[in-house]
Amino acid sequence: MPALSLAPDEREAAVSLLRELIRLDTSNPPGNEGPAIGLLERRCRDLGLETVVDGAHPERPNLVAAWRASPAKRRGRPLVLSCHVDCVPADPERWTHSPWSAHHDGEHIWGRGTIDMKGFAAMGFAALARLRREGFEPDRDLLYVAVSDEEAGTRLGSRWLVEERPELLGKPEYVLNEVGGFTVHRGGRRFYPVQVAEKGVAWLRLTVTGRPGHSSLPMRGHAVERLARAIEAISEARLPWHPSEEARRFLGGFAKPRGAVAERIAGLLCHPRLGPRLLPLLVPDSSRRASVEAVLRNTANTTSLVAGGSINVLPGTASVEIDGRLAPGQRAADLVRELEAVLEPALHGGYMIDLLRESPPVSFSTETPLYRAIERSLGEADPGGHVVPSIVPGFTDSLNYAQLGAQCYGFYPLRLPSSLDFAALFHGDDERIPVEGFLWGVEVLAGLLRSFLSEDG
Numbered sequence: 001m002p003a004l005s006l007a008p009d010e011r012e013a014a015v016s017l018l019r020e021l022i023r024l025d026t027s028n029p030p031g032n033e034g035p036a037i038g039l040l041e042r043r044c045r046d047l048g049l050e051t052v053v054d055g056a057h058p059e060r061p062n063l064v065a066a067w068r069a070s071p072a073k074r075r076g077r078p079l080v081l082s083c084h085v086d087c088v089p090a091d092p093e094r095w096t097h098s099p100w101s102a103h104h105d106g107e108h109i110w111g112r113g114t115i116d117m118k119g120f121a122a123m124g125f126a127a128l129a130r131l132r133r134e135g136f137e138p139d140r141d142l143l144y145v146a147v148s149d150e151e152a153g154t155r156l157g158s159r160w161l162v163e164e165r166p167e168l169l170g171k172p173e174y175v176l177n178e179v180g181g182f183t184v185h186r187g188g189r190r191f192y193p194v195q196v197a198e199k200g201v202a203w204l205r206l207t208v209t210g211r212p213g214h215s216s217l218p219m220r221g222h223a224v225e226r227l228a229r230a231i232e233a234i235s236e237a238r239l240p241w242h243p244s245e246e247a248r249r250f251l252g253g254f255a256k257p258r259g260a261v262a263e264r265i266a267g268l269l270c271h272p273r274l275g276p277r278l279l280p281l282l283v284p285d286s287s288r289r290a291s292v293e294a295v296l297r298n299t300a301n302t303t304s305l306v307a308g309g310s311i312n313v314l315p316g317t318a319s320v321e322i323d324g325r326l327a328p329g330q331r332a333a334d335l336v337r338e339l340e341a342v343l344e345p346a347l348h349g350g351y352m353i354d355l356l357r358e359s360p361p362v363s364f365s366t367e368t369p370l371y372r373a374i375e376r377s378l379g380e381a382d383p384g385g386h387v388v389p390s391i392v393p394g395f396t397d398s399l400n401y402a403q404l405g406a407q408c409y410g411f412y413p414l415r416l417p418s419s420l421d422f423a424a425l426f427h428g429d430d431e432r433i434p435v436e437g438f439l440w441g442v443e444v445l446a447g448l449l450r451s452f453l454s455e456d457g
């Protein structure tokens with residue numbers, strides 16, 4: 001099939017939808033996603049799709065728009081394009097152009113959400129609009145899903161849809177979502193990570209007890225002091241390595257094109273005993289080191305503190321919340337054991353760890369027709385690029401779609417120049433998207449859907 005290229009009016013429409021979405025401030029909290037969901041619903045209806053808008057909160061709904069396959073053609077379970085329309089907040093003081101201006105500097109559109117992930121909301125819609133215009137007929141239902149509340153944990157968004165209205169999603173076989181398909185430049189080569197795994201979540205609360213009393217006396221061993229010791233012990237801890245197949249494929253995928261030495265280094269980093277020692281030597285850059293380390297072990301960062309209520313009283317208890325993230329194959333109970341091993345020598349008892357929320361890590365197969373089609377389409381769109389199955393330390397809506405048995409891939413194709421670093425733009429100040437790279441993504445996505453939904457059996 002010939003490569004797909006957009007007409008001038010299609011390019012214009014895709015960019016203008018993105019700019020309209022950016023101008024609607026959906027910073028979460030509070031979210032206020034209603035107007036963005038409403039805009040997308042109107043567009044989907046104009047395109048002739050069946051739409052349903054529903055949610056737990058009237059001002060923070062979700063959209064499911066369906067392009068039904070004709071019964072004669074239908075050969076598989078649905079494919080979902082999913083995006084969230086909420087964004088993390090932005091401090092305009094720190095931005096060159098207002099985060100909600102959708103400023104167009106001739107090369108980029110600026111704004112909170114251009115990368116994460118209103119760009120994909122506009123891209124997915126533009127791809128569908130193109131295929132409708134061509135008179136294309138998909139051989140399975142194609143669902144365009146836009147959700148609220150991803151950034152604060154997915155409760156009102158994809159989690160609500162999966163738990164309360166799963167019939168709207170119709171047991172999808174595949175979901176395309178963030179985080180992947182963008183260009184990463186390393187050592188003069190271009191890589192395209194495609195997300196196939198996410199670390200799990202274990203949100204914990206550590207409560208320590210100590211001797212309460214009046215704070216006018218010289219006191220040791222009170223709860224606040226013990227909590228400080230515990231926090232220090234957690235932050236100094238080097239938790240054990242849990243090299244997984246997912247981590248090996250990810251690190252190996254970046255290493256392979258760079259030759260045998262790079263591959264050997266990736267292998268050493270995945271070694272359970274040598275890896276932790278060699279990491280600082282082999283990866284001197286601290287932010288890159290953090291991203292390698294994150295895929296190889298559980299992590300635990302102390303975040304919110306609760307201690308004391310009065311300046312002149314030593315409280316009997318003090319607590320801290322811990323954002324724990326689980327490597328593939330790990331569960332919250334494993335992380336709790338690892339933390340107990342760190343805390344016991346510092347505290348000698350007198351503490352407890354409660355589990356506030358657990359979502360196990362998820363991973364998806366790279367041996368599916370869709371994954372292979374993604375590899376092919378990226379290979380055609382950038383013949384020098386290398387596709388790498390990736391694992392991300394955070395969570396996305398795929399966490400919930402996995403419950404429906406779907407294979408979920410982070411595939412939001414975006415050609416980025418070496419001057420733009422995806423990781424710095426994602427939740428960063430001056431988030432912006434290169435217009436040509438975005439339109440390239442619309443063409444790649446539409447081309448993928450056109451070929452996959454007509455040949456796949």
Ligand SMILES: [Zn+2]
Nearest residue numbers: 116117150178
């Ligand atoms: Zn996102």
